Amino acid sequence: MSVLETPRIIFCGNMSWDPIVTNNYEKFYDEDTSWTKFNRDETVEQFRQVAASSASVMRPPIGVGNWNPHGTHRSSFFDSEISGFDLGGGVGKDDSFVGSPVNFSGMLVDCEPYGSFSSQLFFDQISFGIDGGCRIFAPRKYRFTARYINFCRLPRPVYNFAASVASVIWQTSFAKSDGLRIDAYDSIALQALKAALDDDEVLGLTVQFNAYSTHYYGAETSSEIVGRERDLVNKLAGGGFQPNPARSSIVGVVGLWRKREPAHEPGDRAMLAVQKIINNKCPAKYVATAHARLEGNKLTVDLSNSISETDLQETKQNLGALTFFAEDPINGSQTKLGTIDYAQYARDAYRASAGIVTLQLDTNQAKAAETGNLQMSGADGTPYLSEQPFRAIPSDPNLYLNFGETRTTDVLVLNKGVPVGKGIKVAMGLDGLSVPQSSVALTNAEGIATFNVRGAKGQVQGFVLTPNSDGKEPASISTQITNYMYIRTYPGNDAIAELEPTWENVYKYCLSNWNAMAPCMDNWLDLKNEAQVKAHAPILKRLTDPANFESYRFMPVTRDMTQAERKLLYDFLDGDGRTSAELEAVPVEETVNQAELNRQMRQAK
């Protein structure tokens, strides 16, 4: 992963998360049909009330923990700034770019609404620094993708709610040929980064950040949550717009994106977590998967997602000195590469470096690290990380298909962070089957295996991607261990496309779904108001246009409108602009055409 190269820029701060979570629950949403589960003749308003009342986690069976029925999906950095840089000599802070604000706002959408493995951030741009000052301005090329979710980051008793235990690596990349701009001015760090972009091997920049220590309801401690949750239910009952965003701490880096490196997730050498999570129970000492890069005599390791916090002050777990080894894959002999002590991965160091540590190696160590498999152990000898040389990284981590659509999707196979050659077998196996069911493809000379995928049925499926397949692929996704991708196929509801484009049909078969799930839409457009929908036809068409699928403002934000529903909506919007009421009110004589009118005028003379 190129953010492990230098130069790199480091940032830290906070992020708010404001997704609507009503569609996370089978009680309210069917992800196969992409449709709201209305009870019998339940209206949108009644559905909204039930969804809002279910925000109560304390009142089962009504409450399901639907903690944000009035969300907007907007997720933004706040109090975030450039905190340092590394030009190869360690983290520095003496640069005019340090302290500049980092501005980002994206829409958090899960490809699989029920699950937590397929989160994405759709956005338009990210800005480090301000216009006119030292700045990196990066228009989106790919959405941000969440991977390597660490469900053992924070012990559950410390903050016991929803995903507070988890941390996540978010990554995307920006092409230098696609509007990426660096205004370096007097910043040495930015000058170095800008110069590095001149290399033909460099495609642009990769931005990676780690989100951790997530709090809900604005509650500092989990003991406050019950009261806050009750407040939210009361606010929702009192009307208005009542979002309830969560918030996380973040640390991140901006680095180079080179050719043959994946855009969406780390592609450097993968040091996988060794300790097992059994029955969702985290071991007392757990280090999550890390990535490493060897350049000359420097081994750089990204521990941003790896070491747990132990309290709400974000104190890092003290595992003592952590030792890195290279293990000879043939004879098992180990070469010690170096040690980092607690101070190097404790909270302050973590925030300053974004969790990246660098080991200086001598020639023999560097050679051992190049050929051997990297390992990391604790002071007591407990093995925490072990390198898995082969990785299979999807080009489409979360793929959306129309019903009946056939696409190809590529998988890049890496061996120790470098693309393999031709002929490596890659398996793409359906997640969660007791009997593995896989497709297999071979890599080409660039290390890319191509799969044909077809949207045969409305559903969301996860697939485990296994490089160097020996027919014994893992049966299910492990976010720490396996590579994976998700495919969401929209249902085939073509009959809707053939319906008469009346307001009644459009609302019933298209807009009511959106209106039920997204009360926040009332802020922008009353989806049950025919006149308003008609009046905003051009904007609605632009925002729902599949060509704008990656856009921050794409609608519906959950990206679950089918082709047929869109056609029905467009047939309605493309009508003559009159509402149903206006059409009913048109007097018969007004329907005469120009020729008839001409004749009537003559007769009147």
Added chain:
Amino acid sequence: MIRLLWQAPETIEDVRNLVQTAIELEFSTLPPYLYAKFSIPEGKNAVAASRLDSIVREEMIHMCLACNILNAIGGNPAITPPTYPGPLPGDIGGSLIVYLYPFSKDAMKQGMDIETPVDPIEFPQLETRGATDASGSVTIGEYYAKLDAILKQLPANAWMTCRNQISDAQYFQGQIFPVNNYDDAHRAIDNIVSEGEGSPTAGNPLDFEDELAHYYRFEEVCRNQVLVKADNSVGYAWGEPLGVDWSAVYPAIADPESHDFSKEPLAAQAAQAACNTAFTTMVNELRRAFNGEPGRLGNAVRAMFDLRMAALHALITPLADGTSVAGPSFIYLDTKD
């Protein structure tokens, strides 16, 4: 430049009145800034619109923080709708009459006048600005500095913990915070002044978050130039064009509050009525939110979005002349809450 009257307080009630003036001042900046922003059609003048957008959001935050301060010292915020054209609250003798202008140079100059720092930085190419002064009068920044000094002198028992406070749990994460003591109030005032006029550090146009202060954001749009870093004595200079298109704006009349809509088409009257209804609801809900019912802030925000929708509709509803339109008048309908 606005000059505010500063009267040294003698009682805690006097101090509350000074904070109340600050609340009214923050509130009264919103309609003129919003009028300019609403008048930019969707997809046009994106750079200017985003600058105005961020200024408006920060003014809303300033108002919330000022209400938090007043609540913390035992006051009860009054949300008093301003009228336009007219002076800003606390203004001495109407030194600055504020109008509702559509997006235009006049609107941006007015924004600069409202947000003028004590000593505006003169960047290369910048025209020299005549200093206005009146005996006993202060700029907004000076007003807040004096208020800060007074608040610092209050005894600890003048501060009430957790009294009617608005937090950032729902909106504006990281920017709204409860005020429970002088330190909190000082931080709030620091943020307000810094975002409006710039860092107190001489020669720095940036605020506490290293963003451009409001005054300079307005100036950028007004000049249609980006303020860029430069190797000169003030560290900045006027650089590339910002891309402002003064013609890409709805043909909105200025000061709709003074306009006689009884002679306008029914559709235009209805559009104004919808704006005023939404504005009135917003004011009423803000009153409740800042006086012990924080959950009502969500109702105020919904009304604010209703106002936005009503404004967008009004701005595409022709007046009788067939070409002009009118944005929201921001008239408070005198009904019971």
